[in-house]
Amino acid sequence: MNRFAAVLGSTLGCSSSQSGGPPVAQVKGTVTLDGKAIPAGEIHFGMPGVPPRVLAIKDGAFSGEAPVGKNQVEVFVYTEGAAVKGKHGGEGSKTNTVPQKYWWANTTLSAPVSAGGTNDFKFPLTSR
Numbered sequence: 567m568n569r570f571a572a573v574l575g576s577t578l579g580c581s582s583s584q585s586g587g588p589p590v591a592q593v594k595g596t597v598t599l600d601g602k603a604i605p606a607g608e609i610h611f612g613m614p615g616v617p618p619r620v621l622a623i624k625d626g627a628f629s630g631e632a633p634v635g636k637n638q639v640e641v642f643v644y645t646e647g648a649a650v651k652g653k654h655g656g657e658g659s660k661t662n663t664v665p666q667k668y669w670w671a672n673t674t675l676s677a678p679v680s681a682g683g684t685n686d687f688k689f690p691l692t693s694r
Contacts, residue, residue: 588616588634588635589633590631591634591679591682591685592629592630593621593628593629593630593632593677593686594628594630594687595686595687596626596627596628596687596688596689597626597627597628597641597691598626598688598689599643599664599692600691600693601690603625603626603627604623604641605625606622606623606624606643607641607644608621608641608642609623609639609640609689610640610642611633611637611638611639611677612633612637612638612639612640613633613635613637616633618640619631623641623643634681635678636676636679637677637678637679638675639673639675639676639677639689640670640673641668641675641689642664642669643662643663644660645661645663646658646659664691665691665693665694668691
């Protein structure tokens with residue numbers, strides 16, 4: 567009986583989703599700002615009630631896993647600010663340089679991630 571439970575558990579656990587979260591699928595794509603590739607940053611794929619998947623952007627490209635379904639997408643490109651006294655030993659503050667319409671509740675970006683699709687997304691951002 568224990569062998570059956572182990573096999574059943576491993577079969578059900580084959581999904582690479584976060585525990586208790588929706589299934590995930592591979593995504594990839596590009597992010598540009600005013601026609602130029604974003605050199606480095608983060609892109610977040612998220613759904614209500616599910617922690618976002620954070621993927622690195624390097625030379626305008628990203629790849630990784632995102633929840634299957636309609637995702638809210640946010641883009642972050644940080645610059646380091648001056649160190650803040652008393653904040654975690656004086657670490658620097660970060661400022662997102664992407665226009666606010668592309669992050670948090672203001673984001674206008676979304677991505678329909680499908681379980682069997684190519685999920686190749688292009689996000690051409692503008693600074694205006």
